[in-house]
Amino acid sequence: MNKKERHPDHSEDYENYLRTIPERVFSDALEKMYFGIIVWDTDGRVLYANPAVKKYYEKAPGWLSAYDEHIEARADKLPFPENIQASMVIPPEPEMNPNVRLRIITPVFADRERTQIAFVIEQFQENLPYLDVDGSTVNGGFDKTHDTQSIVGRSLAFLRPLIELKKIAVSNMPILLLGESGVGKTHIAEYIHNCSPRKEQSFFSVNCGAIPENLLEAELFGYVSGAFTDASKTGKKGIFETARHGTVFLDEIGDMPLPLQVKILHVIENKSFVPVGGREAMDADVRIITATNKNLKELIRKNQFRSDLYWRISTFYQTIPPLRERKEDIIPLAHFYLNQLNEKYTTDKVFDFSTLYTLLDYHWPGNVRELKHVIERMYILSRNSIISFPEFEMSQNAVGDDEETGMEYDLPFIVDSIKGYLVKNSYAEHKTSSKVAKDLNISQSKAYRLIQRYCRR
Numbered sequence: 001m002n003k004k005e006r007h008p009d010h011s012e013d014y015e016n017y018l019r020t021i022p023e024r025v026f027s028d029a030l031e032k033m034y035f036g037i038i039v040w041d042t043d044g045r046v047l048y049a050n051p052a053v054k055k056y057y058e059k060a061p062g063w064l065s066a067y068d069e070h071i072e073a074r075a076d077k078l079p080f081p082e083n084i085q086a087s088m089v090i091p092p093e094p095e096m097n098p099n100v101r102l103r104i105i106t107p108v109f110a111d112r113e114r115t116q117i118a119f120v121i122e123q124f125q126e127n128l129p130y131l132d133v134d135g136s137t138v139n140g141g142f143d144k145t146h147d148t149q150s151i152v153g154r155s156l157a158f159l160r161p162l163i164e165l166k167k168i169a170v171s172n173m174p175i176l177l178l179g180e181s182g183v184g185k186t187h188i189a190e191y192i193h194n195c196s197p198r199k200e201q202s203f204f205s206v207n208c209g210a211i212p213e214n215l216l217e218a219e220l221f222g223y224v225s226g227a228f229t230d231a232s233k234t235g236k237k238g239i240f241e242t243a244r245h246g247t248v249f250l251d252e253i254g255d256m257p258l259p260l261q262v263k264i265l266h267v268i269e270n271k272s273f274v275p276v277g278g279r280e281a282m283d284a285d286v287r288i289i290t291a292t293n294k295n296l297k298e299l300i301r302k303n304q305f306r307s308d309l310y311w312r313i314s315t316f317y318q319t320i321p322p323l324r325e326r327k328e329d330i331i332p333l334a335h336f337y338l339n340q341l342n343e344k345y346t347t348d349k350v351f352d353f354s355t356l357y358t359l360l361d362y363h364w365p366g367n368v369r370e371l372k373h374v375i376e377r378m379y380i381l382s383r384n385s386i387i388s389f390p391e392f393e394m395s396q397n398a399v400g401d402d403e404e405t406g407m408e409y410d411l412p413f414i415v416d417s418i419k420g421y422l423v424k425n426s427y428a429e430h431k432t433s434s435k436v437a438k439d440l441n442i443s444q445s446k447a448y449r450l451i452q453r454y455c456r457r
């Protein structure tokens with residue numbers, strides 16, 4: 001923005017605040033924005049169009065030339081400047097991509113009296129595909145609550161598979177979810193269950209890789225009285241029995257031991273199973289959803305996964321893309337988690353701009369799980385209501401190697417990092433242990449110890 005001019009609608013304070021934001025933030029925000037924006041001058045000429053605009057023009061072979069023609073053809077049709085005094089919503093023109101729902105024209109005035117228009121902004125409102133599926137008009141993204149569950153996403157790369165999954169949710173067909181750890185496979189499996197006719201029944205999630213083989217078998221299929229030493233006298237119901245009419249989600253199916261793979265195949269093919277130590281088959285009226293971050297075809301080649309089971313579970317499969325391939329979801333997810341924390345602790349913390357840029361630039365190897373944990377850590381680490389870049393850096397230090405795996409973070413380590421951060425900052429500012437003690441509201445001896453520990457190593 002121009003640093004000298006004062007916008008007629010802005011207070012001085014707000015103007016000063018805007019000056020603190022680097023100009024690059026504005027231009028990059030427009031350039032990287034998912035939705036298209038065109039800025040016109042008052043003669044109907046284009047001053048600026050962001051790259052997203054190109055997807056709105058159907059006829060565009062090379063979008064710029066088609067776009068130029070388009071502008072020429074309609075420049076005099078636009079009622080600049082007299083008739084635009086307020087924002088106008090107008091329907092898209094026939095040559096536009098059918099995904100365009102509305103065009104919103106907003107004048108920006110050069111004077112307080114609103115007699116002189118400086119320029120006009122045209123925004124495109126898209127018909128996002130999920131709107132077709134839901135028949136509803138959720139504005140700008142997917143944020144649906146199913147009781148306790150919210151699915152947040154805005155990118156087409158995320159919404160497309162979700163829409164397909166929602167369509168298939170009504171059937172009983174097995175579904176295989178593929179994707180890296182932390183992309184949201186379990187979350188989506190629950191979403192499928194919540195969209196299915198089984199939603200009033202239970203949803204069970206089992207991590208096939210985390211439980212030893214014999215325990216997993218008993219957990220899934222149950223056992224009859226006296227099935228093995230230490231078995232309960234009354235036997236035990238397994239998940240396939242308890243989840244009757246519901247959904248069973250088998251996470252990390254690639255880690256399922258081969259003998260159990262046979263039993264799962266039997267459940268899918270015959271809708272029945274035999275508990276451990278039992279003779280009689282029991283009905284298995286469950287919907288099975290599976291997930292893995294492994295390459296199952298590779299496992300088949302290595303004889304670690306049965307191909308007949310693979311074909312059964314993968315009749316319908318969807319890959320959930322990693323977060324780095326759907327950057328449009330990063331900011332909505334970050335705000336979603338920050339809002340949750342603000343509500344929980346009745347605070348109103350916000351991100352500053354540089355933090356949002358850092359979040360967008362980061363490659364998120366641990367995907368949404370990592371993002372969620374980073375936001376939690378940044379929230380804890382921020383000392384005032386603005387969450388800024390140092391908190392991101394610290395949250396990264398606090399997690400260490402876990403970032404690579406997207407594993408849960410280590411709470412004592414984070415507490416220690418927070419202490420270290422506070423002490424280092426305070427000592428850098430105040431230089432003496434007595435002042436640090438006052439600043440952090442601790443005794444001087446404690447301040448001295450902490451300075452020795454965190455600042456002198």
Ligand SMILES: Nc1ncnc2c1ncn2[C@@H]1O[C@H](COP(=O)(O)OP(=O)(O)OP(=O)(O)O)[C@@H](O)[C@H]1O
Nearest residue numbers: 150151152153180181182183184185186187368369
């Ligand atoms: N679209 C989303 N909206 C809101 N929260 C999400 C979304 N996707 C994932 N999450 C959250 O991110 C975390 C990780 O997701 P989830 O456990 O479903 O990943 P996963 O792919 O099953 O991981 P793994 O392969 O390690 O089991 C969870 O806390 C989940 O609630």
